[in-house]
Amino acid sequence: MAKRKSHNLKWVKETLELKEDHHWQSKDGYKIFVAGRGAVRFDVPQDWRFEADDESFKFTDGEPPDDNCRLEVSYNLLPKADWRDFPLMGIVKKLMREDERNVIEVGKVVKLPRQTAHIVWGELKFIDDSEDREAYSRICVGIGSGIQCLITFDYWADDAEAVTPVWDVVLESLTLGLYIRDPRTGLAFPD
Numbered sequence: 233m234a235k236r237k238s239h240n241l242k243w244v245k246e247t248l249e250l251k252e253d254h255h256w257q258s259k260d261g262y263k264i265f266v267a268g269r270g271a272v273r274f275d276v277p278q279d280w281r282f283e284a285d286d287e288s289f290k291f292t293d294g295e296p297p298d299d300n301c302r303l304e305v306s307y308n309l310l311p312k313a314d315w316r317d318f319p320l321m322g323i324v325k326k327l328m329r330e331d332e333r334n335v336i337e338v339g340k341v342v343k344l345p346r347q348t349a350h351i352v353w354g355e356l357k358f359i360d361d362s363e364d365r366e367a368y369s370r371i372c373v374g375i376g377s378g379i380q381c382l383i384t385f386d387y388w389a390d391d392a393e394a395v396t397p398v399w400d401v402v403l404e405s406l407t408l409g410l411y412i413r414d415p416r417t418g419l420a421f422p423d
Contacts, residue, residue, distance in 0.1 A: 248416050256418035259401055265289070265305075270411040270420060271379045272307045274402045293395070301387035301395050303402065308380045315375045320352040327371050333358040336366070349376025349408045357389065368392060370399055377409020 250256065258264045262275040265282075267289060276282075280291045281299075288306040292299035324341045337357040344351040353372035360367045366389035374381045383402065387395045410420045 250418075251416045254416065254418045259405070262401060262405075264405075265291075266412065266415070267305070267307060268309075268379075269413075269415075270407075271309070271409060272305060272381050273405070273407040273410065274305075274383075275405040276303065276402065277398060300391050301385065301398075303383070303385045303398070305381060305383045307382070307408075310375070310378050310380050312378065316350065318350070318375055320350050320373050320375065324352050324354045324371055324373055327373075328354050328356045331356060331358070331369070333369070334361060344403060346376065349374050349406075351376075351403070351406065353383075353403065360388075365389075372403065372406075374406060374408055379408040381406075381408060 256264055258275045261278050263278050264273065265276050266273045276291050277293070280293055280303075281295060283290045283292075288304050291303040293301050296302075321341050321343065328335075328338050328341075335356050335358045339355040339357075341352055341354040344353070351372065351374040353370060355368055355370045357366060357368050359365070368385075368387055368389055370385040372381075372383040372385075374383075383406075385399050385402070412418060412420055
C-alpha cells in the first residue's frame, strides 16, 4: 500500500501489488511505513491503526479513545547544508525541559550511532491530567540525507514493559533519505 499527496493536500490511498522479487523486509509481526518515497522509513506493529493528517502520521495500538499508546512522525526536507554539527542533543533536551504537561521526571538524552544520520532521543514521565495517570513520552529527532524527522511515542507507565520494544524496533529500523523509485520492488537508488 502506498500513500501519496495530491495537489489539494489530501492523502490518497493507493494499493499496489508487490513484485515477486521485491526487497521489502520487516521484523516478524511488523509492517513497513514509508513516507515521501523513502524520506522516512521504519517498522511498526502489524496490527496498529494508521492515520494521516496534514502534518504528521499517527499509529495507535487501538481505536482512539481506547488506545494505550500513540506513535507520531513528521518530517521536513532540509536545505542543502552541512548538518553534522547541528545541536540535536540540545534541541531534544530543550523540548523535554519545555514540555507543558505535568512532568515528574526527565531522562537522559541518547545518541544513536548511524553512518548517514544523526539521531537522538529522550524520555520524560508525566501525569496525564485527564486520567490522573502516569505516562511516558519519548521524543526523537533525526537529521540525515537532507531530511529532518520528529518522532514521538506516548504510552501509559503501566504498559511500559509491553510497548517499549516497539520504540526499539522503530529506532532500529529508522532510515532517512533512502528514496524508493518503484514501491512495488522496494529497491532504493540515489536520485
